[in-house]
Amino acid sequence: xxxxxxxxxxxxxxxxxxxxxxxxxxxxxxxxxxxxxxxxxxxxxxxxxxxxxxxxxxxxxxxxxxxxxxxxxxxxxxxxxxxxxxxxxxxxxxxxxxxxxxxxxxxxxxxxxxxxxxxxxxxxxxxxxxxxxxxxxxxxxxxxxxxxxxxxxxxxxxxxxxxxxxxxxxxxxxxxxxxxxxxxxxxxxxxxxxxxxxxxxxxxxxxxxxxxxxxxxxxxxxxxxxxxxxxxxxxxxxxxxxxxxxxxxxxxxxxxxxxxxxxxxxxxxxxxxxxxxxxxxxxxxxxxxxxxxxxxxxxxxxxxxxxxxxxxxxxxxxxxxxxxxxxxxxxxxxxxxxxxxxxxxxxxxxxxxxxxxxxxxxxxxxxxxxxxxxxxxxxx
Amino acid sequence: xxxxxxxxxxxxxxxxxxxxxxxxxxxxxxxxxxxxxxxxxxxxxxxxxxxxxxxxxxxxxxxxxxxxxxxxxxxxxxxxxxxxxxxxxxxxxxxxxxxxxxxxxxxxxxxxxxxxxxxxxxxxxxxxxxxxxxxxxxxxxxxxxxxxxxxxxxxxxxxxxxxxxxxxxxxxxxxxxxxxxxxxxxxxxxxxxxxxxxxxxxxxxxxxxxxxxxxxxxxxxxxxxxxxxxxxxxxxxxxxxxxxxxxxxxxxxxxxxxxxxxxxxxxxxxxxxxxxxxxxxxxxxxxxxxxxxxxxxxxxxxxxxxxxxxxxxxxxxxxxxxxxxxxxxxxxxxxxxxxxxxxxxxxxxxxxxxxxxxxxxxxxxxxxxxxxxxxxxxxx
Numbered sequence: 001x002x003x004x005x006x007x008x009x010x011x012x013x014x015x016x017x018x019x020x021x022x023x024x025x026x027x028x029x030x031x032x033x034x035x036x037x038x039x040x041x042x043x044x045x046x047x048x049x050x051x052x053x054x055x056x057x058x059x060x061x062x063x064x065x066x067x068x069x070x071x072x073x074x075x076x077x078x079x080x081x082x083x084x085x086x087x088x089x090x091x092x093x094x095x096x097x098x099x100x101x102x103x104x105x106x107x108x109x110x111x112x113x114x115x116x117x118x119x120x121x122x123x124x125x126x127x128x129x130x131x132x133x134x135x136x137x138x139x140x141x142x143x144x145x146x147x148x149x150x151x152x153x154x155x156x157x158x159x160x161x162x163x164x165x166x167x168x169x170x171x172x173x174x175x176x177x178x179x180x181x182x183x184x185x186x187x188x189x190x191x192x193x194x195x196x197x198x199x200x201x202x203x204x205x206x207x208x209x210x211x212x213x214x215x216x217x218x219x220x221x222x223x224x225x226x227x228x229x230x231x232x233x234x235x236x237x238x239x240x241x242x243x244x245x246x247x248x249x250x251x252x253x254x255x256x257x258x259x260x261x262x263x264x265x266x267x268x269x270x271x272x273x274x275x276x277x278x279x280x281x282x283x284x285x286x287x288x289x290x291x292x293x294x295x296x297x298x299x300x301x302x303x304x305x306x307x308x309x310x311x312x313x314x315x316x317x318x319x320x321x322x323x324x325x326x327x328x329x330x331x332x333x334x335x336x337x338x339x340x341x342x343x344x345x346x347x348x349x350x351x352x353x354x355x356x357x358x359x360x361x362x363x364x365x366x367x368x369x370x371x372x373x374x375x376x377x378x379x380x
Numbered sequence: 381x382x383x384x385x386x387x388x389x390x391x392x393x394x395x396x397x398x399x400x401x402x403x404x405x406x407x408x409x410x411x412x413x414x415x416x417x418x419x420x421x422x423x424x425x426x427x428x429x430x431x432x433x434x435x436x437x438x439x440x441x442x443x444x445x446x447x448x449x450x451x452x453x454x455x456x457x458x459x460x461x462x463x464x465x466x467x468x469x470x471x472x473x474x475x476x477x478x479x480x481x482x483x484x485x486x487x488x489x490x491x492x493x494x495x496x497x498x499x500x501x502x503x504x505x506x507x508x509x510x511x512x513x514x515x516x517x518x519x520x521x522x523x524x525x526x527x528x529x530x531x532x533x534x535x536x537x538x539x540x541x542x543x544x545x546x547x548x549x550x551x552x553x554x555x556x557x558x559x560x561x562x563x564x565x566x567x568x569x570x571x572x573x574x575x576x577x578x579x580x581x582x583x584x585x586x587x588x589x590x591x592x593x594x595x596x597x598x599x600x601x602x603x604x605x606x607x608x609x610x611x612x613x614x615x616x617x618x619x620x621x622x623x624x625x626x627x628x629x630x631x632x633x634x635x636x637x638x639x640x641x642x643x644x645x646x647x648x649x650x651x652x653x654x655x656x657x658x659x660x661x662x663x664x665x666x667x668x669x670x671x672x673x674x675x676x677x678x679x680x681x682x683x684x685x686x687x688x689x690x691x692x693x694x695x696x697x698x699x700x701x702x703x704x705x706x707x708x709x710x711x712x713x714x715x716x717x718x719x720x721x722x723x724x725x726x727x728x729x730x731x732x733x734x735x736x737x738x739x740x741x742x743x744x745x746x747x748x749x750x751x752x753x754x755x756x757x758x759x760x
Contacts (some may be wrong), residue, residue, distance in 0.1 A: 011473050014722070045702055067703045087703060088646035090658050091722035093391050111647050114721040135647075141390070142704060143647035143656045151650070175701065240477055265516075266468035267491050267523035274522045278470050282737050282760070286666040321555065322425055322733055323447045323467055325524060341494040342471035353702055357662050379740055380393070380662070 005370035007306045008344060010363055012264040013283040015355070016346065019371065022052065022240060023260040029222065029239045030059035036228045041065050041084060041215065043237025046353045049362065050078040051374045054241060063105070065235045069096055074377035076104050084108065084215070086137065086171060086235060088143050089115040098126035107131035107168055111145050116158055116165070123164030133171035133215060134159055138196040139189065140175040147200035157209050168347035169213035169232070170197055170204075177220035181292070183250060190225035198230035223251045243352035244301060248290040255309040259356060260346040261300075262363075263325060265339045274328030275339040279347055280320040283358055289350030302327060303346040307368050317347055385750035387686045388724060390743055392644040393663040395735070397742035398725065399751065401638040402432065402620060409437035409602065409619045416608045421445050421464060421595065423617025426733045429742065431457040431754045432620060443485070445615045449476055454757035456484050459604040463487065464595070466551065466615060467524050469495040469622070478506035487511035487548055491525050496538055503544030513551035513595060514539055518576040519569065520555040527580035537589050549593035549612070550577055550584075557600035561672070563630060568603035578610035603631045623732035624681060630671040639736060640726040642743075643700065643705060645719045654708030655719040657702075659727055660700040663738055669730035682707060683726040687748050697727055 007016065033040040041249045042056045045067035053064055063082030069090070072083050084107040089097070091114065100106040101123070110116050110132050125131045134156050137144035145152035160167040174193035180186040201211040206233060217243075219233030222326050228234070241259045242252040263279035290296050299317035304310045314329040315338075327345065328335050339345070349355035356362075357378050364372040387396065413420040422436045425447035433444055433455060443462030446452045449470070452463050464487040469477070471494065480486040490496050490512050503636045503639070514536050517524035540547040554573035560566040573596050581591040597614030599622075608614070621639045622632040630670035643659035670676050679697035684690045694709040707725065708715050719725070729735035736742075737758050744752040 009472075011476075011636065012470060087658070088721075089658060090392060090644050090646055092389075092644055092724070096391075112647070112721045115646075118722070137649065141652070142701070143649065146649065149650075223445070264470050264472055266470055266495075269491070269517065269523065269526065270529075272521070276468060278467070281665070281667070281734055286659070286668070286734070287661070288666070288668075321522070322737075326522065340466075341492045344472070354661055354666070357702075358760070380738070 001168065006368050007262065007365055008368070010262055010370065012344060013279045014262040015359040015361070016260050016340065017260045017364045017374070019364050021214060021256060021368050023055070025240055025242065025256060025258060026059050026238055029236060030061070032215050032222060033234055034060070036225070038228045038231050039233040041233045041235050042240065043067070043086065043235050045071060046237040046240055047356060048074070049150050049374050050075065050377070053078070053080060062233060068380065069093055070379050071377065072100055072106065074379070076100055081105060084133065084235070085109060086173065089119060091115060091118045091353050094118050094122045097130060098122050098128055101128045101130045105131060109133045109135045109171055111135040111143055111158060112374045113155060113158070116155065116162060120162040120164050128332060129166050131166045131168045132159055133168045136170050136197060136200055138172040138173045138174050138193040138216070140173060142175060142291040144172055147196050153204060153207055153209070156204050160209050167212065169211045169215065171215040172197055173235070174216070174218060174221055178245070178249070180220060181249065183224045186220050186224035187226055190221035193221060194225070194228060194231055200319060201230065219246065220249060220251050224314055234316050240355060241352040241356070244297060244348045244350045245289055254311055254348070257348055259352050259362070260303055260348055261355065262344055262346055265341050265343045268335065268339055270342055272328070273330065273332050273334065274318055274326040275335050277325040277327050277345060278323065279325045280323040282322055283355070284317065284320060284347060284349055285323065285351060285354035285358060286320065287351035287354050299325070300347045300350050303348050306344060306346065311348065361376045367369065381683050383525060386748050387642065387745055387750060388748070390642055390750065392724060393659045394642040394743050395739040396640050396642050397744045397754070398638045399744050399746050401636060403435070404618055405622065405638060406435055406439050407637060409616060410441070412602060413614055414440070416466055416605070418608045419613040421613045422620065423447070423466065423613050423615050424455065425451060426617040426620055426639050427736060428454070428757045428759070429754050430455065433458070433460060442613060445617065448760065449473055451757065452480055452486065454759070456480055462487060464513065464615070465489060466553065470496060470500060471498045474498050474502045477510060478502050478508055481508045481510045485511060487513060489513045489515045489551055490539060491515040491523055493535060493538070496521050496535065496542060500542040500544050507719070509544060509546050511546045511548045512539055513548045516550050516552045516577060516580055518552040518554050518573040518596070520553060524527055524552055527576055533584060533587055533589070536584050540589050547592065549591045549595065550581055551595040553615070554596070554598060554601055557598045558629070558752050560600060561629065563604045566600050566604035568607055570601035573601060574605070574608060574611055581610065599626065600629060600631050618733060621732040621736070624677060624728045624730045625669055628679050630677040634728070637689070637728055639732050639742070640683055640728055641735065642726055644725055645723045645725065647723050648715065648719055648721055651712050652708070653710065653712050653714065654698060654706040655715050657705040657725060658703065659705045660703040662702055663735070664697065664700060664705065664727060664729055665731060665734035665738060667731035668699065679705070680727045681732050683728050686724060686726065691728065720730070
């Protein structure tokens with residue numbers, strides 16, 4: 001780090017992480033989990049960053065959640081000792097799972113007999129105990145077993161009985177909460193998720209299968225859920241950074257968004273309705289943002305100034321190619337005499353999780369000061 | 381590398397690079413450039429891979445083209461000595477440009493007075509000569525100066541006269557060739573690109589500004605262009621790998637596609653119209669592929685078998701989340717009894733350039749044999 005670096009001096013494209021906003025987001029979600037009486041196991045796929053994960057642990061998180069094995073390995077190397085891989089077990093990588101289970105409390109996710117059998121056999125052969133959640137479909141219909149099926153009860157029982165496997169309980173992700181448009185819809189999805197899980201846990205308990213824990217959650221659901229009785233822990237991730245999708249959905253305000261992409265204007269041709277910046281598909285991702293055209297700001301809105309938290313009303317990223325971003329409005333007048341070649345602008349990403357995965361590091365800022373650089377563990 | 385590794389043993393997700401197909405693609409484009417009487421300066425943003433770049437040089441490429449400074453730095457470190465950065469100069473990074481120009485023949489791209497002035501002053505202060513192309517808008521309307529404007533003639537003259545700057549000539553990218561639907565449309569765009577550049581070069585020459593070279597090109601244009609009189613070099617990139625977009629556009633056949641994503645089936649719930657694989661937005665990218673719904677195969681079609689080059693007719697990647705890919709057809713019958721948990725499948729990416737940038741390495745294959753691992757220089 002150079003001494004007293006400021007945002008305006010950074011090479012572009014760069015990913016800025018606003019530390020004041022991050023700290024507030026982490027504080028609030030920690031407080032929300034406490035108020036709801038559940039443990040917090042944040043999903044670190046959003047930030048892939050050891051420093052942010054440590055801030056979450058310092059605020060009381062029980063452990064962390066990852067989406068990939070390389071994420072698990074990076075965080076285990078970084079000293080994290082309790083990690084859930086909330087993704088259906090990849091059978092071809094079970095040897096790596098066993099190796100991780102030797103070093104830390106590693107919890108995998110299972111929703112099939114095939115996965116259970118491979119996991120159990122590998123754990124016993126490796127002489128370790130691997131923790132496993134049974135993934136349940138609480139309405140998202142992506143993965144997870146049907147909580148109304150007899151086969152699901154049978155699979156839960158086998159998981160609980162399998163030698164080499166420590167049954168952790170039931171896990172779900174109501175990912176359709178991301179498509180809800182109102183707080184009431186989010187609250188309803190969150191309650192349906194809770195109710196489905198609690199009912200299935202009761203069914204299992206009634207059938208003699210002890211359910212040690214119930215794990216649910218997403219950022220949109222956590223923003224609206226009213227009670228979490230019967231739930232042990234929640235796994236939101238996006239809340240650390242938020243993004244324009246969450247603003248458009250009404251989950252947060254623009255001033256809650258912690259990451260922005262710093263880009264330079266590199267071309268501005270007379271008469272064009274856009275300027276070109278050095279942030280394209282490989283800086284912003286191609287996430288299209290809100291599905292509702294009335295809410296869409298293209299590939300991302302522009303934030304005013306280098307430290308402000310207000311969106312520019314008339315311009316947005318209208319299109320991207322691999323490294324080019326086309327920033328503009330409806331007419332040439334929207335950009336004329338406003339953006340000079342060499343000027344830096346900031347873009348609020350539609351989807352912060354995907355955008356963070358495009359960069360190697362965060363430039364951590366407080367106001368206009370760059371106070372640190374943190375690695376993004378995006379290896380795969 | 382383990383000895384005698386085979387595709388079926390690789391950890392997933394993995395990016396497979398078919399060496400037989402790659403070699404044929406590189407041979408054909410080298411031959412096509414020779415037949416058209418132009419030099420080839422392939423764009424390496426597609427592959428970001430030193431080994432592939434060396435194969436291109438061995439087949440006669442004049443040098444390479446990059447999209448970012450980190451790409452230029454990686455290839456310069458890898459021994460490449462003649463690199464064009466085909467992107468409007470990022471003024472805040474001109475010190476890095478000057479540093480590169482000390483080590484190699486580094487050619488930047490300029491389309492504004494502001495860029496020219498910063499470049500000239502920095503080159504002179506650094507005591508080096510930096511090569512520069514004038515970028516021209518030949519119809520894509522993204523960046524580049526208007527070839528019909530007096531201001532463009534004046535900028536060309538200033539570039540040619542600027543101390544510290546070696547004027548290389550005129551450069552353009554007719555990126556709208558990617559949206560053409562027929563060979564005739566591509567040929568027309570390519571001819572319009574050529575004609576605009578040759579006319580502007582003649583205008584400049586008539587005005588006393590020597591134009592050392594004219595650089596054009598894209599993979600779609602090169603697939604259809606009939607003549608390149610007056611053009612010095614071409615810069616296609618995608619042709620090394622091709623992808624489903626190019627198949628859908630009629631530029632190539634499925635058997636010309638050199639990269640596929642190897643994924644594992646991780647979840648298959650009874651009655652679901654999809655299975656889940658471990659290749660989502662951060663393996664495939666979110667590139668939506670062909671705009672024409674009749675040609676779309678969602679986030680990418682599935683390729684039959686681990687070594688074949690035929691597309692599965694009934695299934696495709698229907699949706700992705702960060703790490704999940706939902707592979708299916710219209711009904712549960714399209715996946716029932718066809719995809720078992722643990723099975724590996726291959727996906728043909730919509731856009732190979734973006735997909736390659738999601739991975740750290742290629743697993744290089746010949747048939748079912750994994751013969752090498754090559755680094756993808758995706759740092760930013």
